[in-house]
Amino acid sequence: MDDQRFYDLVHLFLSKQLNDQEQAELSAILKADAERALIFQELTSAKKIVVPASELEKRFQQIVDSPLHPEETIETPVVAIKKHGYLKYAAVLLIFLLAAGLIYRYYGSSKADSYAVFMETKNGERKEITLPDGTHIWLNGGSKLAYKHSFGKEDRDIRLEGEAFFDVAHNKSLPMYVEAKNMTIKVVGTSFNVRSYPDEANTETCLVDGIIELYVNKNLKHGEPIHVVPGEKIKIQAQEAEAETAKEEVAVVQPEKLKIQKSQFLKKDPSIQPSEIAWKDNTLAFDAEPLAVIISKLEKWYNIPIVLKNKALAENLVSGSFKDTDIETVLFWIKESGLNLNYTINNNQITIY
Amino acid sequence: MNPIPYEIDWQKEIGKINDHRDANAFKLLFHHFYTDLLSFSTAISNHQEASEDIIAELMLKIWQQPEKLLGVKNLKTYLFISTRNLTLNYLEKNKVRDNYILSNPEITQQDYNPEDQLVSKEIIQKINQAIEQLPPKTKMAFTLVKDNDCSYAEAADIMEISIKTVDRHLQIALAKIRDFLNR
Incomplete structure (x- = not known):
């Protein structure tokens, strides 16, 4: 090389x-x-001088407590420096140089509490990312992901808007917390899928491997987590949304009024890829899902707005699996499957009626 | 739901500091920028103690005269430009040749961690030395992009040079580091 x-x-x-x-x-x-x-x-990787939290707090207080000297501060941004003789200064420089490597060896950050690194996909775009700790992430279209400079060193906190499949590098001493709409997931090392778009009523978590703890409403201190085992899917549904064929209702959590359902998503035949995670292999799949949900998926997959004029169609369940297929073909097959729909494509918009 | 905080609305926070001397808003600003600015200033001054004074002075100005920041559109760029100027003024005042000593590799080649003979530590040390010895502007551009997560556009604004020149500095930085490592 x-x-x-x-x-x-x-x-x-x-x-x-x-x-x-x-x-x-x-x-x-x-x-x-x-x-x-x-x-x-x-x-x-970013390297910064590390100032201990107590020292930082002290410096902050010194400034807040400083007496006001308007004239001095307005006119000249005078720098308060100690006057060293030239040689003295050179000596300081030399000492600094010897220490510099040590200081700069600390990396990461004092801004441990702020999200600083952002990844984003546009609708129609998918990305594969490897994080500093070795965790592998597939990011589906129209999604955003954020983590801190301290990721992998002091924490493994991730925020997600949209859909991502996580293959988390194992690290027992540093659990990963994935925060998404109305929930936080705690993991040590595992693989799972999260779908949590701001414009969709449901948040879905599917566990393929390992163990995760799911805290509803990001409530890490109070409240019991839901333990999820491989093959399970947890759906968190905002109450105002249309009720769906519930399998087993687990809990209703106040005050956001969320309905939580547990179900199985892995197929009995392991050769069949579940629709929930097919996307990361560039396959668009639906498994008896309402047309309204499919429309939302199509919009994000093909980056084209879709208007459903005939609301009566919204709850019809559709199944199908498509790879490298253009949207017209997908719509054609949905129609072929027996759903009585018509559509037009124009002005970069699809209308279904 | 919590949207991802792509950016803190600094105009709003400055407004809070200005309107009712909101110490929490100032604390947010202080914690958000302090180590970034200190690291950046130190990279230019090569003198952490002096840079600590420079950043303290800058922060004091913000706390006492937040009205000056009311019209600032991009706080990050503004603070980095202020830091750059204050640090260069300091160097000018103290007539420090910015690459005095730095241009003399023998001095910096000393091993400050002699008991540690691991190859990886050696590489890390060598890279740090190589970065230390970059020409001032190249080092400034490299520091902004690498350590302060600046885009080329932001680094260009802060250094008041073109984006192309930022790219050129990065290229020079990497070539020099590569040479140093392969020496």
Whole structure:
């Protein structure tokens, strides 16, 4: 592997211009070469001077408690520095240099409480991401994901809006918390899918492997978590939404009035890919889902607004599985399956009537 | 539901500081920017103690004269430009040649952690040395993009240079680090 190419890829990474192909190329290099992986980490991860929280608080208080000197502060932004002699200063510089490496070796961040790294997909777009701790994430269309600079070091907190499949790197001492609409999931190492779009009434969590604890309403301190085992799907439904064929009702939580349902999503035949997680293999699949839900999925998959004129169709259940299929073909098959619908496509909008 | 906080509305927070000296709003600002600005200033000054004074002064100004920030559209850029200017003024005042000593690799090549012979530590040390020895502007651009999560556009605004020049600095930085590592 050409050294220059590696540095070119680092350059592209820093400039945030890495495309999917280059991302894959870079990932392959980092996997194959531990030394380059280390160099990459050092050249791309933020390093800042670490000020202990107590010291930071002290400096904050000093400023808040300072007496007001309007004239001084308005006119000149004078810097209060100690006057060192030149040699003295050089000595300080030298000492600093010796210490600099040590100071800069701390990375990550004092901004432990703020989300700082953001990933986003547009409608119609899907991305595969590897996080600093080795966790692998597939991000479906129209989704946003955020984590902190301290991710993988001090915490593993993630916020999600939209849909993502998580293959979480195992780390018992640093659990991952995934916060989504009206819930937080605690995991140690496992794989699961979360669908939680702001414009959809339901939040769905499907566990493929491992164990997760699901806290409704992000209530980590009070309230018991729901323990989820592989094959289970937890659906959190906002109360005002249309009721659906409930399998087993688990609880109704105040005050947001959420209805929580548990069901099985894995098929008896393991060769059949469940529709909930087929998307990460570029397959659009529905398993007896209401047309209204399918329309929301189609909009995000094909990045085109769809208007349902005939509301009577909304609750009709549709099944199907599509790979590399254009939207017209999907609509054609839905119609073929026996649903009495017609549609027009124009002005970058689809109307179903 | 909680939307992802893509950005804190700083105009709103500045408004709170200005209207009723809201210490919580100022605390948010202080905690959000303090270490970023201190690290950035120190990268320019090579003198953490002096940079601590510089950032304290800047924060004091914000707390005591928030009205000056009312019209600021991009707080991050504003604070980084202020920090850059204050730090350069400090260097000018103290007539410090910014790459004095730094240009002399022998001095920095000392091993400050001699008992540790691990290869990975050596690489990390070498990278840190290489970054330390970058030319001032190149180092500034590299620091902004790498450590302060600045986009090229933000770094260009802060340094008052073109985006293309930022890219060029990054290219120079990586070439120099690569040379240093392969030496």
